[in-house]
Amino acid sequence: MGGLAMTYTYQHPHPAVTVDAVVFGFDDADLKLLLIQRKLAPFKGAWALPGGFVRLDENLEAAARRELMDETGITRLYLEQLYTFGEADRDPRERVISVAYYALVKLSDHALQAASDAENVAWFPVAELPKLGFDHERIVEIALKRLKAKVRYEPIGFELLPVKFTLGELQRLYEAVLEQPLDKRNFRKKILGMELLEALDEYQQDVAHRAAQYYRFNRQRYEQLAKRGFNFEL
Amino acid sequence: MGGLAMTYTYQHPHPAVTVDAVVFGFDDADLKLLLIQRKLAPFKGAWALPGGFVRLDENLEAAARRELMDETGITRLYLEQLYTFGEADRDPRERVISVAYYALVKLSDHALQAASDAENVAWFPVAELPKLGFDHERIVEIALKRLKAKVRYEPIGFELLPVKFTLGELQRLYEAVLEQPLDKRNFRKKILGMELLEALDEYQQDVAHRAAQYYRFNRQRYEQLAKRGFNFEL
DNA sequence: ATCAAAAAGTGTAATTACTACACTAAGAAA
DNA sequence: TTTCTTAGTGTAGTAATTACACTTTTTGAT
Numbered sequence: 001m002g003g004l005a006m007t008y009t010y011q012h013p014h015p016a017v018t019v020d021a022v023v024f025g026f027d028d029a030d031l032k033l034l035l036i037q038r039k040l041a042p043f044k045g046a047w048a049l050p051g052g053f054v055r056l057d058e059n060l061e062a063a064a065r066r067e068l069m070d071e072t073g074i075t076r077l078y079l080e081q082l083y084t085f086g087e088a089d090r091d092p093r094e095r096v097i098s099v100a101y102y103a104l105v106k107l108s109d110h111a112l113q114a115a116s117d118a119e120n121v122a123w124f125p126v127a128e129l130p131k132l133g134f135d136h137e138r139i140v141e142i143a144l145k146r147l148k149a150k151v152r153y154e155p156i157g158f159e160l161l162p163v164k165f166t167l168g169e170l171q172r173l174y175e176a177v178l179e180q181p182l183d184k185r186n187f188r189k190k191i192l193g194m195e196l197l198e199a200l201d202e203y204q205q206d207v208a209h210r211a212a213q214y215y216r217f218n219r220q221r222y223e224q225l226a227k228r229g230f231n232f233e234l
Numbered sequence: 235m236g237g238l239a240m241t242y243t244y245q246h247p248h249p250a251v252t253v254d255a256v257v258f259g260f261d262d263a264d265l266k267l268l269l270i271q272r273k274l275a276p277f278k279g280a281w282a283l284p285g286g287f288v289r290l291d292e293n294l295e296a297a298a299r300r301e302l303m304d305e306t307g308i309t310r311l312y313l314e315q316l317y318t319f320g321e322a323d324r325d326p327r328e329r330v331i332s333v334a335y336y337a338l339v340k341l342s343d344h345a346l347q348a349a350s351d352a353e354n355v356a357w358f359p360v361a362e363l364p365k366l367g368f369d370h371e372r373i374v375e376i377a378l379k380r381l382k383a384k385v386r387y388e389p390i391g392f393e394l395l396p397v398k399f400t401l402g403e404l405q406r407l408y409e410a411v412l413e414q415p416l417d418k419r420n421f422r423k424k425i426l427g428m429e430l431l432e433a434l435d436e437y438q439q440d441v442a443h444r445a446a447q448y449y450r451f452n453r454q455r456y457e458q459l460a461k462r463g464f465n466f467e468l
Numbered sequence: 469a470t471c472a473a474a475a476a477g478t479g480t481a482a483t484t485a486c487t488a489c490a491c492t493a494a495g496a497a498a
Numbered sequence: 499t500t501t502c503t504t505a506g507t508g509t510a511g512t513a514a515t516t517a518c519a520c521t522t523t524t525t526g527a528t
Contacts, residue, residue, distance in 0.1 A: 006245075007243050007244065007245060008243065008244045008245075008246065008247045008248065009241050009242065009243045009244075010241065010242045010243075010244075010248070010250075011240075011241060011242075012242065012250070012287060013242045013289070013290040014242065014244070014248035014249065014250055014251070015248065015251050015288065015290060016244075016246070016248055017248070017249050017251065017320075017331055053246060054249065054320070054331075055247075056247045056249060056322070056329045057322050057329075058322060059320060059321055059322055060318065060320035060321075060331070081317060081318065083315060084294065084315065084318040084333050086251075086288070086293060086294035086333065087293055088290070088291050088292060088293055095290045095291075097251055097288075097294070097331075097333075099318050099320065099331075166505085167505085167506090168504070168505070183487075183488075183489085184505090184506085184507095185488095185489085185506090185507070185508080186486075186487070186488085188506080188507085189507095189508095190486095204505095206496090207495075207496080207503090207504080208495070208496045208497065208502080208503065208504085209494075209495060209496070209502075209503040209504040209505075210493060210494035210495055210503080210504060210505045210506080211494075211495070211504095211505080212504075212505055212506085213505085213506090400476085401476085401477090402475070402476070417516075417517075417518085418476090418477085419477090419478070419479080419517095419518085420515075420516070420517085422477080422478085423478095423479095424515095438476095438524095440524095440525085441474090441475080441524070441525080442473080442474065442475085442524065442525040442526065443473075443474040443475040443476070443523070443524055443525070444474085444475060444476045444477080444522060444523035444524055445475095445476080445523075445524070446475075446476055446477085447476085447477090
């Protein structure tokens, strides 16, 4: 990629293609979003989604993973294509088509590394986002909508939690994503009734109240049940 | 576009970007797909999805509509972005990223025009598709999955039917898309209970059995209800 | 004219899923 | 030992879903 004065020539005009990622995390209270502060024009100094140009020999998803690794150090994540944004005027420099992905990460794994790069990287609660460059606010809006819809019919919420979690944590996660309170007893009845959670012989330590039991999501079991027509639904 | 020996030069390599469209129709028995027969290599002679290159000053959806108009004569349709396919090796010529759309059209409007162009255009039942060029079989598969999911929670099925239709036709449409039989009484109870259909004072003519009443979908009413939190669900 | 064929049109009872709701248990801190 | 905080638990009422069979209307054939 270096500073060689190389050029690329085509018979037809080609747009630039980038990938951008909307990375969600959850910290037991808020749903959060990972943003980077731009070092270059346009929108220099503004916050924006991590992302960058797709290399010619690289699949789209690989490009998204590479950019996330490079810009934020994040490596283990749930990643899914969101939507492709291609308004002719969405980038002031040239025609840029951006394939957006959304990602779910376990904040516990990545809270530290996030700021480790040279770039300015930070988590923001989705309710308190700064102004974003380009059309990234629209992208975030669509990602939130998608997450909100998908979390109800696929067990992706667990991607935002540590491997072991309490039912209270799980409920708070759903309440944060869905932006609505849930009834504790109904929530537990339903989620336990699916038999996708394994109760561990382990309890919270050093909490100033009754210690909650830990559970973990049994993905294998989910995949078996899904094959036989089971549908996760909350 | 013409045959000018013009070239386009960039500092970084740029992929080509195309749009492809998965166009669905329904003929009162089968869900059908619109395909064109390729006149040029690669995959010359093979059937493929209508599509083509995005122009630099043109939004993605506009490109999809333009290509559909040019290649098949279809103009009024429901169009929605499906997914973006960007495997590095999906086109043998060069790196091509394709933004796929899926479309729903009223076959009654387009049955004739489809074949009017110079290109060879035809409707195929989705159960009897020919081999397709590129990765278009995968695109079709994903489009079918999306249609099947979406038809259950948004009233898009009506896009595949004439403006007026009988409840039998509507049920057959849902059975074709969902690939499962539905109970007649429960289907009617549910769909009429939503109060989105307007019964017309009009009945089938010249049918060799009791004539069915015609209905039409009231989109205005749907949009009002949707604003107040109503969710279509079948 | 009568009959056969084909799809339209209609209701109810049983089952299942969803909702609303309040107290006791456990542990830490004051 | 009292207070605070969250964990953990069941039931009754309501709403939604499912399964299911006969009559009506029209055409075409005998």
